[in-house]
Amino acid sequence: MDEKKKIKVFINANSGIPIYLQIADALKYSVASGLLKEGDKLLSVRELAAQIPANPNTVAKAYQKLIKEGVLEMRRGMGTFVKNDSVKESELKKLAKLLIEKAKSTGLTGEEIVKIVKEEIKNDN
Amino acid sequence: MIIEFTSVKKNFGKFPALKGVSFSVPEGSITGFIGRNGAGKTTTVRTMMGLMNYKGSAKVKGREVKEGYALLREGIGYMPETFSLYPYLSCKEMIEFNGKFFEKIDYDKIKNYAEIFELDLNKRIEFLSKGTKKALSFIIAVSTNPEILILDEPLSGMDPIARNNFLKILSEECGKNGTTIFYSSHILEDVEKIADRIVLIHKGKVLLEDELDSIKENYKRITVVFKNAISKKDIEQINGVKRTEEDGNGFLIITKHNPENILEQLNKLSPSSIGIFDMNLNDVFKEIVGGEK
Numbered sequence: 001m002d003e004k005k006k007i008k009v010f011i012n013a014n015s016g017i018p019i020y021l022q023i024a025d026a027l028k029y030s031v032a033s034g035l036l037k038e039g040d041k042l043l044s045v046r047e048l049a050a051q052i053p054a055n056p057n058t059v060a061k062a063y064q065k066l067i068k069e070g071v072l073e074m075r076r077g078m079g080t081f082v083k084n085d086s087v088k089e090s091e092l093k094k095l096a097k098l099l100i101e102k103a104k105s106t107g108l109t110g111e112e113i114v115k116i117v118k119e120e121i122k123n124d125n
Numbered sequence: 126m127i128i129e130f131t132s133v134k135k136n137f138g139k140f141p142a143l144k145g146v147s148f149s150v151p152e153g154s155i156t157g158f159i160g161r162n163g164a165g166k167t168t169t170v171r172t173m174m175g176l177m178n179y180k181g182s183a184k185v186k187g188r189e190v191k192e193g194y195a196l197l198r199e200g201i202g203y204m205p206e207t208f209s210l211y212p213y214l215s216c217k218e219m220i221e222f223n224g225k226f227f228e229k230i231d232y233d234k235i236k237n238y239a240e241i242f243e244l245d246l247n248k249r250i251e252f253l254s255k256g257t258k259k260a261l262s263f264i265i266a267v268s269t270n271p272e273i274l275i276l277d278e279p280l281s282g283m284d285p286i287a288r289n290n291f292l293k294i295l296s297e298e299c300g301k302n303g304t305t306i307f308y309s310s311h312i313l314e315d316v317e318k319i320a321d322r323i324v325l326i327h328k329g330k331v332l333l334e335d336e337l338d339s340i341k342e343n344y345k346r347i348t349v350v351f352k353n354a355i356s357k358k359d360i361e362q363i364n365g366v367k368r369t370e371e372d373g374n375g376f377l378i379i380t381k382h383n384p385e386n387i388l389e390q391l392n393k394l395s396p397s398s399i400g401i402f403d404m405n406l407n408d409v410f411k412e413i414v415g416g417e418k
Contacts, residue, residue, distance in 0.1 A: 013314075013317050013318040014314050014317055014318075014405050014406075014407070015403060015405055016341055016344075016345075016402070016403025016404045016405045016408065017341065017403055018337070018338040018341045018342060019318075019337075019338070020338055045300065046297070046300035046301060049296045049297075049299075049300050050293050050296045050297045050300065051293075052296075053289065053292040053293040053295070053296040053318065053319065054296060054318065054319065055155050055296065055299065055319055055320065055321045056296060056299050056300035057153070057154065057155075057299075057321045058321055058338070061338070102400075105398055105399050105400040105401075106398055106400075107397055107398045
């Protein structure tokens, strides 16, 4: 039996974002950042739920979501594993989408957004 | 459904405490039963435990609850709002006394949970703090490995660490044994952490019953400013809008269903700016209860 990779999952239960989404995002971040690698075995739903602490049904929902997205896989009788750790790009895309949505909500155009992002990258260097 | 209430009514003299309460609890769920003080939470819980007569139908495990019927014996753990612990007994003696009423008590679990709560079982109950008494009462309720755990305001008086331990144990009980948990509270921050279902009671009526995730996905705050003259009525007629109010030069909209569609409809009215914001359980609670005078 492979050893389970222990990682800490932090969520803000009192935000308006559904907890299963927060757990799924936190796990995806762990994969994107290398805290979890392809083939790593995760804590069981029960163990992670008790650690957070969160409802086991909610943690199961987060695992289901990531299995559907191809990030995790369930191996029968063995547990849940990281299937694919190439989530860096998709994570960034999600952040970019969020940025665009927020910027557009204040009335900025696509070009204006690109200009600001470019400027900020310059400032960062 | 392991618990099912249909039009349950209860009067105290002329005061209608429950005015036709209906809701159901699926097996293996953790249901947060929320409401203000005096909303009818304890009356509902006591009805569920067979401690009260009532009108309508209240079913637990498919059987109609009868007043005076010893539900506690049927795989149901109960932690009342005000505990009946004998102050002159030690925790150990209290646990042993309680154990005489049940066939099986899980003493390993008691030991384990007492350690988690840093509860000295040799201490006399009268010397325990309020929060520690609650912890003892909770440990006694779970010590029979119940199928259903009914908790009435379990967290009041517990400090933040004890509350976190309490939530961990609820998570474990639900995950390991598939225990159904029904827990009343007005401390929404803690309910939000552990419940997957919410039943909101207000003035003797259930105003909201849904999965917590769905509530958070459906209830959103939208602020919008239009270039053209758009009236409040135009917005109110969009399907899923709960409430609209004028806000500065624009509008504040609260959604209760399908916010993506509402956003789409609003975008068709060519807004100069539009933003959508999440609402937590506290926000939703205030929105629903605040509107019901």
